[in-house]
Amino acid sequence: MENYTQSEKLAIDMLSAIGVGGASIATLWNGPLFKTEASSQQHYFVDLDFDDQDVVDVLFQQGMLVYYVLPYVSTLDGSETTSFLVVPKDIGQAIIGNDTSFTPRQRAKAVRDYYKYQCRLAGEGILYAYVVNHTRDFSEYGTIAVRSKGDGLIRVG
Secondary structure, three states, X not given: OOOOOHHHHHHHHHHHXXXXXXXXXXXXXXXOEEEEOOOOOOEEEEOOOHHHHHHHHHHHHOOEEEEEEEEEEOOOOOOEEEEEEEEEOOHHHHHHOOOOOXXXXXXXXXXXXXXXXXXXXXXXXXXXXXXXXXXXXXEEEEEEEEEEEOOEEEEOO
């Protein structure tokens, strides 16, 4: 059994909840990021290009851990986006911050509740992401709809 951080384990459990295959999950934290190619919907591990790596680095500095990169072309308006699926590096800090009114027990419960909630959403195909809209030169955090395809993911909304 690998030694994963709580955030890495959350990403693994969310991918499992969606139905991503074990081969993808087994190598998730051991090298390049997993990415789905927009045109062919093939899934592969990849060393990111400069622009994607720059976004991953900025998100890491902001306290987020990227575990999947998912390009998407909208069938509605043709806009091109890249979704960086993220989890907080420090779940407790992300949901509670520096609120000192939480006891250690309350903090642990809040983290467990967040973890369960994120896994439940993932089971429904809803994931939290930082979405870069290349067509409109706009980026924001939000949720996206995905489904598993083979050993990877495709965005469906």
